[in-house]
Amino acid sequence: MNLVTGATGLNGKAIMREFARQGHEVRALVRDADRASVAGLDGLAGVELVAGDMRRADTLGAALDGIERVLMISTAADDMTETQCRFIDACRQAGVAHVVKFSGAESNIGYDATKFRFTRMHEEVERYLEAAGMAWTHLRPSQFMQVYLRDAPTIAAEGAFYLALGETELSPVDVEDIAKVAFRLLRDGGHAGESLDMTGPQALTMSDIAALMSRAIGKPVRYVDITPAQRRRNLLASGVPADFVDALDEQLAERLRRPKSRVHLATHDMFGVRPTPFVEFARRHAAMFRGEG
Numbered sequence: 001m002n003l004v005t006g007a008t009g010l011n012g013k014a015i016m017r018e019f020a021r022q023g024h025e026v027r028a029l030v031r032d033a034d035r036a037s038v039a040g041l042d043g044l045a046g047v048e049l050v051a052g053d054m055r056r057a058d059t060l061g062a063a064l065d066g067i068e069r070v071l072m073i074s075t076a077a078d079d080m081t082e083t084q085c086r087f088i089d090a091c092r093q094a095g096v097a098h099v100v101k102f103s104g105a106e107s108n109i110g111y112d113a114t115k116f117r118f119t120r121m122h123e124e125v126e127r128y129l130e131a132a133g134m135a136w137t138h139l140r141p142s143q144f145m146q147v148y149l150r151d152a153p154t155i156a157a158e159g160a161f162y163l164a165l166g167e168t169e170l171s172p173v174d175v176e177d178i179a180k181v182a183f184r185l186l187r188d189g190g191h192a193g194e195s196l197d198m199t200g201p202q203a204l205t206m207s208d209i210a211a212l213m214s215r216a217i218g219k220p221v222r223y224v225d226i227t228p229a230q231r232r233r234n235l236l237a238s239g240v241p242a243d244f245v246d247a248l249d250e251q252l253a254e255r256l257r258r259p260k261s262r263v264h265l266a267t268h269d270m271f272g273v274r275p276t277p278f279v280e281f282a283r284r285h286a287a288m289f290r291g292e293g
């Protein structure tokens with residue numbers, strides 16, 4: 001049996017849906033039964049929900065019992081390193097054979113991972129896992145396409161989205177592609193000692209993204225370039241916590257220094273997953289970008 005943590009989150013939900021679609025059983029770690037229900041996990045065939053907290057080994061006995069492989073996902077927050085390292089300790093104690101770390105790698109060429117706290121934390125956890133004595137694999141997606149769903153309200157209301165990326169390119173990847181890779185990796189095993197980077201199929205400036213959105217939703221979408229300070233004010237005004245805004249500022253500064261983005265599809269190819277182009281992602285969410293749902 002395999003276990004996925006972070007099952008109520010963006011990627012966890014997509015991975016659970018993929019297991020259900022494929023008719024394959026999986027165990028999902030959840031902290032809160034209500035959140036699992038809101039996430040739609042309790043209705044999914046073959047998904048066994050087990051309660052536990054990744055930071056507390058004493059709550060993980062039932063979740064880790066009989067588990068061969070684990071996909072470890074948790075929130076990008078200041079406690080991510082501590083949460084994941086304590087969970088790795090619990091996996092080792094429970095006799096788990098293989099831990100797949102859901103990590104992250106920026107796609108910008110020359111990006112210094114130490115300049116952004118979350119890529120820095122991912123690197124720390126990767127080193128910790130490598131030394132823990134179990135088989136390991138790092139799954140390292142770049143920016144998720146789903147990040148642009150945050151801009152759906154202004155796109156629907158004004159036909160515009162506001163970021164401070166100038167002409168910087170990014171190569172966002174569809175969470176549905178990541179879910180397919182994660183499913184196959186957990187089902188089949190292997191790939192121990194490998195780091196699997198994943199980007200989407202195109203390096204895109206924000207103007208490119210606006211053009212693709214316009215085409216997908218059938219109405220004009222503009223990219224409006226604002227200053228980093230304006231973006232910071234917008235994020236704070238929309239209720240994003242200050243420490244998370246600080247992290248996003250670090251990421252933005254390094255992205256602006258490294259404006260070219262690479263495309264890396266070796267992981268898609270290895271697992272036989274077709275890379276979803278941005279226009280297809282936008283078409284799938286067209287109702288939301290048009291403000292219809």
Ligand SMILES: NC(=O)c1ccc[n+]([C@@H]2O[C@H](COP(=O)([O-])OP(=O)(O)OC[C@H]3O[C@@H](n4cnc5c(N)ncnc54)[C@H](OP(=O)(O)O)[C@@H]3O)[C@@H](O)[C@H]2O)c1
Nearest residue numbers: 006007008009010011031053054074075076104142143144
């Ligand atoms: N944003 C990007 O573009 C991007 C790109 C590459 C990589 N990443 C990485 O992706 C990861 C986040 O993935 P996501 O967006 O799919 O997750 P998410 O939507 O933020 O959800 C996080 C999940 O972790 C669970 N969790 C957190 N702490 C826990 C604990 N102590 N015990 C049990 N469960 C716990 C949460 O459970 P609850 O529901 O109980 O809170 C939730 O299910 C981060 O590591 C981030 O750095 C992000």
